[in-house]
Amino acid sequence: MVDALFLGIAVLTIVSAIAALEMRSLIYGGLALMGTLGGIAGFFILLDSPFVALFQIAVYVGSIAVLILFVIMLVKSELIFQKKEDPKRRYAGIALMLILMICLGAVIFNSGLSSITTEEPPVDYKEIGEDFLIYYWPALIAMALVLAGSITGALILARRQDAVEDEQRTD
Amino acid sequence: MSVIAPKFRLGYLIKGITDNIFWIIVLMTLIGIPVVQIVLIYIDFPVIDGEIWNPFRVFDAMTHPERALPLVKNFMQTDLFKIVAFPGFGFAALIAAAVIFVERKMLAKLQLRVGPFYCGKVEGILQLMGDGLKLISKEIIIPAKADKPIFWAVPVLFAATAGAFVALIPVAPGWVVADIDLGLLAVFAVIGFFPIITVLAGWSSNSKFPFIGGIRALYQMVSFEIPLILSLLGIVMLTGTLNLSEIVESQVNFPWIIFMPIGAIVFFICILAELERIPFDLPEAESEIVAGWLTELSGMMYGLVQLGSYLKLYAFAGLFVVLFLGGWNGPWVFPIEPIAEVITDGIVIMPDALVIKDIPGLPLFAGEMINGTIWFVLKTAAVIFFILLPRGVFPRVRIDLLLKIGWYKLIVLAFVNIFIALALVYSGIIGPGGIM
Incomplete structure (x- = not known):
C-alpha cells in the first residue's frame, strides 16, 4: 500500500515538475508547480510528519503558488520572457540533470542510508517545539532577527517614492 | 402575479401520470418479472442457520426491526455514512439550504419587503426548490x-x-x-x-x-x-x-x-x-x-x-x-x-x-x-x-x-x-x- 502510494506520489511530483518547466502556458505551468509542491506534502505524510506536510500545503501551495499565479496574471509575459527555442540547450540541460542525479544517487546509496531500519515511533512535533525553545533558542532568535531584518529591508525597498501623491489620498 | 404555464391543465397532468404508470406496469409484467425469475434460478442462495436465504426472506428480515435495526446502526458507524450523511455533506448541505432561504426571508423583513412569497403558498417555502430546478434546467454557457x-x-x-x-x-x-x-x-x-x-x-x-x-x-x-x-x-x-x-x-x-x-x-x-x-x-x-x-x-x-x-x-x-x-x-x-x-x-x-x-x-x-x-x-x-x-x-x-x-x-x-x-x-x- 505504502509502496503504491509512494510510486503514485513520485510519478505525480516528477511529471508535474516536468510539466511546470515545459508547459507553453504560464498559468498551467503554475498549476503544475502546485502539483509538485502538493506531491512533496504527500511525501511528508508518508514520512509520518503531518505537521510539516500541512505547513507545506498552507505555505507553499496556499501562498507561494498564489503569489506566482498572481504575478503571472498581472504581468504581460511577452515583456519578460523571450522564447529561445534552442534544442542544444535542452539536451545539455537533460544531460546535466542526469549526471547530477547519478552523482547524488551514488552518494546516497554508498552512504549506508538505505540499510538503516528503525522501529522508533515518529518524533512528536511538540518535542521539536520544546527543543527549539530550550536547547536551540539562540538559533531561533537569530532566525527571527534575520527574518525581521529582511522584512524591514523589503519594506524600505518597496516604499513609494511619490510621497506627494500619498498625502493627497484621503482615507 | 404572472401566469407561469399558460397552457397548463390539471387533466393533462393526471393523464400523463396515469399513462406513465400504465406503461411501467405493462413493461414490468412483460419484461421485468420474467428477468428476475430467470436470474433467481441461476443464483445459489446462502444457507444461514439451516435456512436457505432467498430474497424474500432477506426482505422479510430487513423489515423486521430485530434484524434491521442492528444493520442500520452498523451502517451509521461506517465512514460512508459519516461522509455522505450526518456530520458530513448531507447535514451541511441541509443547513446551507436552510441558510439560503432564511437569508432571503430575513433580509426582506429587515428591509420591509415581502421576500419569496408565491412558491409553495406558505411564505414561499418552496422557493429554494424552484431555484434549484431552474438552475438544473438551465443551459451551461x-x-x-x-x-x-x-x-x-x-x-x-x-x-x-x-x-x-x-x-x-x-x-x-x-x-x-x-x-x-x-x-x-x-x-x-x-x-x-x-x-x-x-x-x-x-x-x-x-x-x-x-x-x-x-x-x-x-x-x-x-x-x-x-x-x-x-x-x-x-x-x-x-x-x-x-x-x-x-x-x-x-x-x-x-x-x-x-x-x-x-x-x-x-x-x-x-x-x-x-x-x-x-x-x-x-x-x-x-x-x-x-x-x-x-x-x-x-x-x-x-x-x-x-x-x-x-x-x-x-x-x-x-x-x-x-x-x-x-x-x-x-x-x-x-x-x-x-x-x-x-x-x-x-x-x-x-x-x-x-x-x-x-x-x-x-x-x-x-x-x-x-x-x-x-x-x-x-x-x-x-x-x-x-x-x-x-x-x-x-x-x-x-x-x-x-x-x-x-x-x-x-x-x-x-x-x-x-x-x-x-x-x-x-x-x-x-x-x-x-x-x-
Whole structure:
C-alpha cells in the first residue's frame, strides 16, 4: 500500500515538475508547480510528519503558488520572457540533470542510508517545539532577527517614492 | 402575479401520470418479472442457520426491526455514512439550504419587503426548490475564449474544497468525519485553496469583470488569512492541542470567548472577509462589477459555486462555535432521562409484546450525540444569523480601507489577543497548574 502510494506520489511530483518547466502556458505551468509542491506534502505524510506536510500545503501551495499565479496574471509575459527555442540547450540541460542525479544517487546509496531500519515511533512535533525553545533558542532568535531584518529591508525597498501623491489620498 | 404555464391543465397532468404508470406496469409484467425469475434460478442462495436465504426472506428480515435495526446502526458507524450523511455533506448541505432561504426571508423583513412569497403558498417555502430546478434546467454557457478545462474544474473544485472544510468540523462527541491531531492546521491548509480557485475562475472565464473580481478576492482572502490564523493561536496556547475535538472538550466549564473576546471579534471579522459577505463583498460587488468572479458562470456551475460558498459559511460558523462557543457542550435538554421501569421492562410497542429492550440496536443514537447536536446546531444558527445580519445593515467598504483594516488593525488586535493568552498561561490562571 505504502509502496503504491509512494510510486503514485513520485510519478505525480516528477511529471508535474516536468510539466511546470515545459508547459507553453504560464498559468498551467503554475498549476503544475502546485502539483509538485502538493506531491512533496504527500511525501511528508508518508514520512509520518503531518505537521510539516500541512505547513507545506498552507505555505507553499496556499501562498507561494498564489503569489506566482498572481504575478503571472498581472504581468504581460511577452515583456519578460523571450522564447529561445534552442534544442542544444535542452539536451545539455537533460544531460546535466542526469549526471547530477547519478552523482547524488551514488552518494546516497554508498552512504549506508538505505540499510538503516528503525522501529522508533515518529518524533512528536511538540518535542521539536520544546527543543527549539530550550536547547536551540539562540538559533531561533537569530532566525527571527534575520527574518525581521529582511522584512524591514523589503519594506524600505518597496516604499513609494511619490510621497506627494500619498498625502493627497484621503482615507 | 404572472401566469407561469399558460397552457397548463390539471387533466393533462393526471393523464400523463396515469399513462406513465400504465406503461411501467405493462413493461414490468412483460419484461421485468420474467428477468428476475430467470436470474433467481441461476443464483445459489446462502444457507444461514439451516435456512436457505432467498430474497424474500432477506426482505422479510430487513423489515423486521430485530434484524434491521442492528444493520442500520452498523451502517451509521461506517465512514460512508459519516461522509455522505450526518456530520458530513448531507447535514451541511441541509443547513446551507436552510441558510439560503432564511437569508432571503430575513433580509426582506429587515428591509420591509415581502421576500419569496408565491412558491409553495406558505411564505414561499418552496422557493429554494424552484431555484434549484431552474438552475438544473438551465443551459451551461461557456464563453467562447474561455480556458475550458480550468473553467469546468472551478465549480467542482470549489464545492470539493468546501466539503473538505466541512469534514473537519466536529458536531457531536465522536461524530466528525476526519478527526486528525492537527485539525486546526488542516483548516488553515484548506482555507489556502480558496483564493487559488477564485482567481483561476476569474482568469479562465476571459472576461473583464470576473478577472477584476478574482483579483479582488485574492487580495482580500490572502490578507485576511493572516489575522485569521493569528487570532486562533491564543486558543492553541491555552489548550495545548490542535485537535478540534479536544479543543471542544477543553470547554466543558466555560467557552473560550470569555477569556478571549478580542480574538473572537477578530476571527469573526475575518470570517466575513473570507466569505466575501457584506461589508466585505468586493469580489462580488453587484453594483460595480456585475457579479464579480461569478459573472460568467451559468446554470448548475453557478449552483455548485453557491452550494460551495454556503457550505463554507456553515463550516466557518461551525469553526467559530467549536473554538469560541464550546461546540457541543451545553446543559442536558434531550432526551429526557428515562424512567427506571422503562429501562428494566421496556415499552410494549406491538400486540405481540415486542418490547423495546429486547430489540438489539436501540436506542439508535446515544443521548450525548443528540444533545450535543442540538447545542451545536443552535449555536451555529446563532453565529450564522450574525454573519447574515450585516448584509441588511451595512454598505460596502472601499478596497483600500478593507486592506488597511486587515493589515493595520486586525493583525495588531490578534497579537494583543496572543499576549492575553500568554499572560493567562504564565500567571498560572489557565493552562498547566491552573484551573484547567
